[in-house]
Amino acid sequence: MPRPDHTRALHAALLTAARGLPVIPLSRTKLPAIRSPHRDEPRASGCRGACGRPGHGVYDASTDPARIRALFAAAPWATGYGIACGRGPHHLIGLDLDVKHGTDGVAALAALAAAHNFTVPDTVTVLTPSGGRHLWLTAPTQVPNSVGRLAPGIDVRGEGGYVVGPGSRTVAGRYLLAPGTAGHPLAPAPSELLLLAAPPPPQPRPAPTPRHPAEKRAAALVRFVLDSHEGERNGRLFWAACRAYDAGLGDALAPALVTAAVHTGLTEREAAATVASAAAATRPRTPS
Incomplete structure (x- = not known):
């Protein structure tokens, strides 16, 4: 018999996928629930799902209900789900605002907005077990993942990353939609924020000093x-x-x-x- 947390996570994942956001099952540790089919191979595999088997993390993410049910059936221990970022049609960006270990990502984002003259838009917001929150934004371009580069306490989940979806249960607790935000459309990220989140330009390599x-x-x-x-x-x-x-x-x-x-x-x-x-x-x- 399916466990209640598993059933709730599957139901929430299907609702999220209906918004056009691809999802994958997660374990209680917030990691992809299905192990890699290449884990016993002698060399690291660069496969991103071309083999046709599940277990490729965020590359398994789908909006197809039948595919999602199959992924959850392959991982009956899953108690949560992840939402792939950077994928069409929305190209989701997850702003992970931490409020632990002496950091306050919410205050840091407000300070960043004031310093760079942009407004943080109303959008879908997820409350995390630690007291932080995830803001869901969209972007017209790919945005890379980063940890603390915008400011301490602000992590960006972009291309190749994922955020934990509301309705998930992890070892830390449950992820929940912030009251009043469930019906918000996914807001476009401010252009000023996108510029800040863009990868830094490559630094030119200094010309070698001629040897004496x-x-x-x-x-x-x-x-x-x-x-x-x-x-x-x-x-x-x-x-x-x-x-x-x-x-x-x-x-x-x-x-x-x-x-x-x-x-x-x-x-x-x-x-x-x-x-x-x-x-x-x-x-x-x-x-x-």
Whole structure:
């Protein structure tokens, strides 16, 4: 026999789908109730439902009553439902306003509206178990998900996300329609809010700083030592150290040359002695 919470969630999901909002069943943890059919595959699957099996999270969402009933039948433990955001025809945006952990998303949204000169429209509003609320808005363009980017306590559920629907029961409690908002049409999001919620423009990558010729020379000498094979390690290290001292880089580059030689198999003592020999060999001789 179906559980009461399951039956209520299915009924509420069907009513929401009748408004043109695609839905999926959720577990008491607010996660999609149907596990992925690809969970035991050795590699992560990028399937979004093309396999024809349920269990693809928000990509299972539908407005078809028969499909919704089938999804809930496959998850008799479901006690809630999620509403896919960003999907046509409404392209729903869910503004999740938290009022916990020292944040007040409701006040933050009011401050944001005042600062950017827009009015938060009357729209469908869902009360959450923690005392927060979800505002349902529509948008003509795709809006990305974000957490706290608009302001602390304001999360945006957009393309690829979902909001918990009213009539759902979770471990935290029940989600309910705010009194007087059930009959509201879905209000368009203010253009100022859409601009704020849009993804930030990509930052241009700084042009690489040209390397000084001396840096290139030093890097090449270290690479020359690292490429040494058995039988040539001392000889290549000595040659590189001599070139470093000839170029006036010897004292600064000596530690790196020693480290590179140790990586090739020489002991630190051997490498240090070879570099010291190169320093002595390239030291200007004083006329007698």
